[in-house]
Amino acid sequence: MAENYVKTSDLRPGLITSEDIYINTIYPILRKDTELSPEHIKVLNAFSVKKVKVQERLVVKREDVYDDNEGPVNPDDVLAKIPMKQGDLQTRYSNAVHNYKKEFHGWRAGVRPDIAKVRSIVIPLLDAFIEQKKMVTLLNEFSNVKDYIYHHSIGVGILASAISRQLGFPKGQTLQLGLAGVLADCGMAKIDTAITEKAAFLTKDQFNEVKQHTLYSYQMIQDTSLLRQEMKLAIFQHHERLDGSGYPRGEKANQISVFSQVLAVADVFHAMTSERIHRSKESSFKVIEMIKEEEFGKFDIKVVQALHELVGNLSIGTKVLLTNGEVGEVIFVHRDARLRPMVKKSVDGSILDLTTNRHLAIEKVLD
CATH class of the missing domain: 3.90.105.10 (Molybdopterin biosynthesis moea protein, domain 2)
Structure with missing residues (x-):
């Protein structure tokens, strides 16, 4: 040729x-x-x-060629493609956090979890985020330090359902995983508030007590018929790691289900991208990079890649905020380093290659 x-x-x-x-x-x-x-x-x-x-x-x-015979447009199809306003979705999210918080306080007082009620609180929200998956990148902006424990549960549920949808799981499984994500830390209600609300770093004994929350969570939901058995196991295993470094049993590789891995990745990602008492939040792009590189071998790479595609995919022309506060536009995405594109700075038009400027990262995508 x-x-x-x-x-x-x-x-x-x-x-x-x-x-x-x-x-x-x-x-x-x-x-x-x-x-x-x-x-x-x-x-x-x-x-x-x-x-x-x-x-x-x-x-x-073929899709670039206009077809006069495409037929009438379905109004419902058009409406489905109109993105929900951020404010509308944030209001739904805030209401879900508020209602979950009330349920959590009941569990602290000894009330048995009403899984049907939790389901009614979160399923409409999970559906909304699945349809508007770009909104997942805003979760760390919705959260706050004071109510982190409740934001974390709702956030993990949203991420778990979105990741599983990205993996191609059936709708029923994505909603089940979302509900499991919301309930994964329900056992934290059984941990002394002097530990969960402690402003200083935890002692070894206190941290060991926190580790019991996976068992408490499993015990609290084990009798419900609204969660499949594999989802209950995922709740129990969501702090296990493929290399055996996790808890409560230090299980490895094939002993850990893919559903457990989805919850694990969702849990770590939300925690690291949220402001907490002991740690400042990191950018979504930096956290994905850390999970891929620093935590390599602990998580299923297919699950991590699904998260990457969900919240870290960049295209040419995307406006971004960098971790040094500068704004720019993505002008090139490296095939082998997609989290570190070339960015044209708005202030002077100079080009930054984030593969060579490792001290910088993308803070967030701008509208």
Whole structure:
């Protein structure tokens, strides 16, 4: 197949690159055999690339061709694609946290958990977040230190259902995992408040008592028929790790179910991205990177990747806030380091490659 160089100004979507393109970068900004999109051409212009070697063929996608015979548009389909306003979803979320808090206080007083009531509180919220999955990235903004324990339970439920949906689990399983996520820490109601509300770091004995919450949680929900047995096991195992470093039993690999792993990843991610008494929150992008690198071997990589795709996927043109307070626009996403793209700073137009500026990370995506 013939190949030739084409001026960047003459490039058009659908052309195929014939070689890797480097611009003083660790990774190529475009790889060989890339089908050019408008975003790719924008990147090439941003880096002042003068010409590109391409194959002499053009890919035309069926979805790019207008069809006069598509038929009438279903109004319900259009409405389903209109995103819910952030304020509306935050109100639903706040109401769920408030109602869960009342249930939790009852458990502290010795009231037996009403799983049906908890289910009625959270299932509509889980449905809303599944439909508007980009809103999952806002969970750390909804939370607060004072009521962290209640925000954490609701947040883990939302994340667990969203991750499982991203993994392709059936709707019934995603809602079951969401409910299990909300109830995973219900056993914390049986831990002395002098420990759970302690402002200073816990002693070893106090931390060992906190570790009992997985057993207490399982005991509190074991008789309900509204949770499947595998979900009850996931609640019991949500602090186990694949390398055996978790608790309560130090189980490993095949002894830990995928449902347990979904809860584990949701639990760790929400905890690390939320403000707590003993620790400041980290950015979602930095936490995913830490889970992938520093915690490697502890979590199912498929579950971690699903979380990455859910909250850490970036596209060219995305506006972002960096951890140093600067704002910029993503102009290139490395295939092998998707959490560390190239960002064009708004203030002066200079380009930061986050693969080489490791002290920086994306704080959050801006609307």
